[in-house]
Amino acid sequence: MPLMKAHGYDGIDYQGFGSIKNSPLYKMSDGELTRYLTDVRDCAKANGLVIHQLHGAWPHVDDLTVEGRAKTVEYFKMNIYGAKLLDCPRVVIHPLM
Secondary structure, three states: OHHHHHOOOOEEEEOOOOOOOOOHHHHOOHHHHHHHHHHHHHHHHHOOOEEEEEEOOOOOHHHHOHHHHHHHHHHHHHHHHHHHHOOOOOEEOOOOO
16 A cells, blocks of 8 residues: 555555455455455555445355345445444445346
8 A cells, every 4th residue: 555655546446345256355354354444444544545435245146045145234234334444435236137
């Protein structure tokens, strides 16, 4: 993040939640997620950056079933919780396919 600030950026579009299948965030316990995102938030603030937007889970082929859609909604809830931890005012939620 210091490099971003040095290059004149003042905000971050956080995309750590974007890929359900590849993001390690979805595999973390609540405590691990809280600690990790709190560290990200604190690092941003220490570097004079704000996290102005968070991209939520991108639904995938697994959301074509009732069970898959229910799981995707759980991911969306995790995204909203993550935004709170990051002091992020916006979450981009992509529609279920």
